[in-house]
Structures are given as C-alpha cells and as structure tokens.
Amino acid sequence: MTPLNTPHLAALHLAADQKSAQVTDWSGRIGWIVGLLLFIALVYWLMREGWKWRGTLQSDLPELLGAPAEPGTARLSMRGRYHGSTTAGQWLDRIVAHGLGTRSRAEVTLTDAGVDVVRPGAKDFFIPTAQLREARLDKGIAGKVLTEGGLLIVTWQHGDKLIDSGFRSDHAAEQSAWVEAINSMKHPVTTEGTAQ
Template sequence: MTREAAVLVMVAVAVLLIVVGLIAWRRRSRRDAGLSAPVGDAPDGAVASLRSEGLYVATTRHGDPLERLAIRGLAFRSRVDVTVTDTGVALDLTGQPRIFLAADALVAVDQATVAIDRVVERDGLVRLAWTTPEGTVVDSYLRPQDLSARSLSDAISRVLPATSSPTSPQQIPGSDA
C-alpha cells in the first residue's frame, strides 16, 4: 500500500467515526427532547447562603450515572457557578441561561465518585437529584473547585424539602463509592 493510500484510508476512517458520533448525538438529542431544565432566576427576596465555582459534569438518568441526557442547557460539560439560596439552587453554566432548581423540585443530594466520563477521588462530586418540569427525576453532577464537595452537599441538603429522603451514594462496580 502506498503512503497516499494509507493516508486516504485513515482520513476515511476518521470521517466515518465523526459521522457515526454525530448520528449518535442526534439520536440522543431526539430521545431527550421531551426533557427540559427550569430556566429562570431565584424568586425575589431569596437569600443566598453559599456561592461556589466549579465544573458541571453531566446530567444523567436518576441512579444511572453512565447515561448522559441531552437536556438543553445541560448537555455538555462546562464551568458552573452554583448559588444555594433558601428557595433552591441556581446553576449558571457558561454560555447558558440560568437554571433555577426550586426547593420543591429537589429530591436528594449526596456525594459520588463516578459520573459519565469523570472519575474523581472518593466523594469528590456532588450528585444533585431533582425533578424536571415534566416529572422525570434526574441527577446532575457538580465538581466544586473552591470548596469541598461535602460543604456544597451540606449547604444544598439544608434546602431540601422535608419530604425528601436522601438516596444512598451510588455503588458502581470497581469504584470506591
């Protein structure tokens, strides 16, 4: 095989992989088109108890940390500013409108080690379970950069409605979670 033929084969394989990836993402986006995030600001008079900078990792199906959801505004990893208020949690992802998770939409908060394409030290992620406006429970994973995951998790747990019962940390085979 000549050098030119080898280069053409490599280019064809690369183009094929890109096309397959685009088709897969398009199918995932169509599958999750019925899910949305609650866009908006905290209610007037809400008192912020904690602000944190960090990374938004992913939003997945509740209890399935390896199944990313393509929810508009939450589909991709990003920097995030998290604001915990007495009425809920605000997520400000780079380039996206503010997402405000009202306290009554919050289901549970705990810490995790594994989510989609991120494995961190034991309990290094905050897993926030919440209900979409359509009624589906999902998990959003946050990686605080300026404070511990425990501190952020504790601050959010104070906002949870009294009827919420925290879920146990996820157990993934092969992880220390």
C-alpha cells in the same frame, strides 16, 4: 605482477553488493493517511448523530427553568465545572436534551429559592427548592470518574423525571457543605436530631 591489495579488494566487493535505498512509495502512504482521516471523520459523524438521536429521545423533557428575578440571599456559592446530567441512579444514562449534556465551567449558587447554575458558553438553568431531592458526594457521572467523593451530585425532579447533575468545585473541600445544606432544605433537622 603486483600482489592484490586485500583491503582494497574487500571494499570493491562491498561497494558492488550495496544496493540503492528503496524509494518511498508516497502514493501508498497518502492513501493510508486519507483512509485514516476518513475513518476518524466517520466515527465523529456517528458520535454526533448518536448525540442528536439521544436528544430526540429525550425531547419530552420540559424546558429548563431560568433563575427568578429575586432568588434571595446566597447561602452558598461555588465556582467549578458542570460535568453533565444523567437519569437518577443510572450514572451512565446521560441526558443531553436542553443542553444538560454540555460540560462547562459553572458558577453555582444556593439560595432559599433553589440552585442557580450559570454556565458561560452553555445554557444556564435553575432548580427550584421544591424540585430538589437530595445531594451526595460520589465518584462518577457519565464521562467523568474521580476519586471517591470527588463529585457533588444533586438529585432533582424535572417534569416526571429524576435527574442527577454532577458538579466539581475548584475547592473540593467545600462540596460537603453543599450536601449538608441541600439535604437540610428538604429534611430539616431539629435540635433533638430527628427529622421534622
């Protein structure tokens, strides 16, 4: 009688104890993936319907003006981004009517006639000087928050509504000049430093 080889016996017990790997339940995984995709589609559809509903609520806003044929000599110009418009003083109340809610690249020019906003892929608009109210540097507007003073906010009157429009120049340092120029158009300062 030959003695049992202990390592060989241990290997046989180990092989007997092992079970085959569980087969992946593809139907369950596919069900979860389809469910997740349907949920994402539902959320997207609800967001789109909310956007359209907001536009309907703001339908009383007049059409945006186009630039005049002769806007005059450019006082300032900048390239950057248009980040959207909100009701003045309410940085989360986004305005979407007439394309004002569409973010885009923008070329903005300030002339004596007003502010011309040219947006590739979105509707251009013009803010006449008479409708300008003020400009300031701020940190946020609906959907975009930057460091303090990172956004140029232009407040203007359109119909009976005051609007804040947010811009970010590719060269942020030039935004201060815009604030001074726009504010001086509405509130010229004399050499004595008092408002006229």
